[in-house]
Amino acid sequence: MPSTTRKNVLLVYAHPEPTSATRHLVEIAIQTLEAQGHTVTLSDLYGMGWKAVFDANDFRTRVNPERLAFIDESGHAYATGSQTPDVEREQAKLRAADAVILLFPLWWFGMPAMMKGWIDRVWAFGLAYGYQGAGNAYRYGEGGFAGKRAMLAVTVGGPQIDYSARGINGPLEQLLFPITHGTLFFPGMQVLPTFATYNAARIDAGRMAAIESAWRTSLRDLFDAAPIAFRTQNGGDYPDRHVLAEAVAPGRTGLEAHIKT
């Protein structure tokens, strides 16, 4: 049964075309989530003219004016409240969010630069990594975004079969592992399976109705569905915080060894 508690949901999306499939999924999400009583906040990155490139202009005061080291400056800016206002606004939205949905077209098997630049800049040292000044003590299941849920909604040009278990592109969830595991679970979010729309350049009315229906179901289940069972760093599977214990997924290597079966 879907949760009836009212929650805050942040939608972040990266497509400039108002009639795109990506934007259509955004509209459906707003309708569906608000109809459930949730509060929706939107970050329309193209519409906002989001600055995608992480550079020296991100640091208004510098711990080292001579040499730009991103980790040091990100940590300093975050700790001293001297981040740029646009980054602070996005972090405030994240703090208020119970769930975050990232919607984007899959370009070269990853995020558009616009979306990647939102991560690069907003995922600050001290917040999304280096949490509590404790190095990597808290990561993968714990950290600055613990307690939040996350989901990707991607539109894909190609057919589903190319992304299937033995499809030529590789399985979609493995291609997205750097994002789901490495970017969202890393700072503590619980990540739901990806909502994928294939053949997104050619969607007729009949197929769109089916996509909308499936999307509404995913959204209604946002706070109840089982997240991807990524192993937490500090739950016992990585005794040294670096490598899987021998007894965990014995003999297996690769990305899927980091998911409980």
Place this chain on the structure above:
Amino acid sequence: MPSTTRKNVLLVYAHPEPTSATRHLVEIAIQTLEAQGHTVTLSDLYGMGWKAVFDANDFRTRVNPERLAFIDESGHAYATGSQTPDVEREQAKLRAADAVILLFPLWWFGMPAMMKGWIDRVWAFGLAYGYQGAGNAYRYGEGGFAGKRAMLAVTVGGPQIDYSARGINGPLEQLLFPITHGTLFFPGMQVLPTFATYNAARIDAGRMAAIESAWRTSLRDLFDAAPIAFRTQNGGDYPDRHVLAEAVAPGRTGLEAHIKT
């Protein structure tokens, strides 16, 4: 024995700090390759002020002024010679290149937005995908960049053990598969194993000497080393161009099934 034929090598790199480890690897590459008689071309994306965001400004004439569909407009702009001059310059460098090396810091297990935006914009429809107007007939081993070699050189904040076969982040080459396989091999490049520099924020002189030596060896071997043995689409392993034949890597799924063993 290293090849003695003179070649053209394009270095593309994304880091704004002149004293960064990334930039240091660029300098070593220029020296080493030129000493071998090769011609080196540099795309310093931060230095060039590269426009990372792919948007409506990329299309000076539009096949459809009403609705921005990237694939359609990219194909039209490429076919009609109406791409933006910055994109045309990068494609000219690529056409002239026998090998391309992408150098970047690994941010959230992928490219910085700056580098991703170089791919998003330069990898045009008709050139890097949709080659010869034939849909996906030519991809993975064939296409607009066939005959070229490619290599990634990444600097990584964390320790190597976290990226090992059972390391908590996942194995580095699997995290990079969307780039090596999906971005470079897709349009036909032969991709060499990644040159990775770990713990890149703290490199003392002794370790830097060892890194430099290993990097020079990789560079000298650029045209001779065995590429990653990705399976070609049209070599027989994907009879329907979508899924591995049952007899190929039988019973295996996931990214590694697409590499010959």
